[in-house]
Amino acid sequence: MSGAAGIFSIFDDVLDGRFRNRLKLDKITGSLTITNIRTEDAGDYELKISGAILRDTTFRVSVYARLPVPVLIRDCSSSSSSSSQYNCSVVCSVVNVRSVNLSWYKGNSVLSSISVSDLSISLSLPLEVEYQDRNTYSCVINNTISNQTTHLDINTLCQTCSDKGETLPFLYQSLLLWQIVLISAAAGFLLIVTVIGIICISKKGKTIRTKKKNTKHSALSKPKKRKTKSKTEAVYQNVPKKR
Structure with a gap:
């Protein structure tokens, strides 16, 4: 490649022609593109620039295949x-x-x-x-x-x-089932105890109110005793003395 003379040459038949029709050269920037790249294209590539000063640059190309999905x-x-x-x-x-x-x-x-x-x-x-x-x-x-x-x-x-065709190991399913049963039983027991407690408290309060009411009623209906003077009077008669 000679930029001053405007001469650009591509030799794609080298290396048994494996780069044939796969090399593209940018005549402005001088960049070289390898199309349809394969893993076999990995390696070191050398760039030589001829002129007043001879410069060599080596590039290492790594080619990675498309990654599969895990x-x-x-x-x-x-x-x-x-x-x-x-x-x-x-x-x-x-x-x-x-x-x-x-x-x-x-x-x-x-x-x-x-x-x-x-x-x-x-x-x-x-x-x-x-x-x-x-x-x-x-x-x-x-x-x-x-x-x-x-x-x-x-x-x-x-x-x-x-x-096996199991959704979960049998023992693990059993443990989950027992946990559900125990929690449900405990909740039911607490509910029963609460209801019984409410009933007992209600009955006790009703009994106390009934006793108070009966006591008040008895106090109102009981007749009061009045003090009366005794109508019995001693009668003294003159008893003749014995002679």
Whole structure:
């Protein structure tokens, strides 16, 4: 390329012609664009500028494949463990990746992470959460230029295991049922005690009022005794003396 002479040449048949019809040169800026880029195009590229001063510049080009979306799967193989009665095991997986990080997030905090530099057929990262957990969990795959995220829906993913067809472990369901029964029984007992207490207080108050009323009525209707002079008078007669 000679800018002064206005001569621009592209040799795209080099290296077995793998750049054929894929090179574009900007005649104003001199920038070179490789279209339909592939991972095989990664490597070092050298720019030589000829003139009064000879300058060489080397560029390292890294090519990243489009990242796949992480796939979340419930791990039913751990359903026989004691913790599975209360927890759900989930695995985040990606395939055919290189130079990536795979991470589990709780909100904005990283819980766990795994990295791979060479091509990996499969990359997986497990996570265990409680059935009643209401936090936000997400699995993220990323490299230096992009990322892909899949959010965990506990209510949907942890609902069933294909080999058992259970919505939740039996023991966990039983515990929830007993909690509901006990709470309902306690509430019913308190209600009965409250009603009985109200009835007793009402009856007691009614009895006291009745007694007061009867006492007042008796006091009003009882006749008063009047003092009367005795009508009996002694009669003295002259008794003749014996001679």
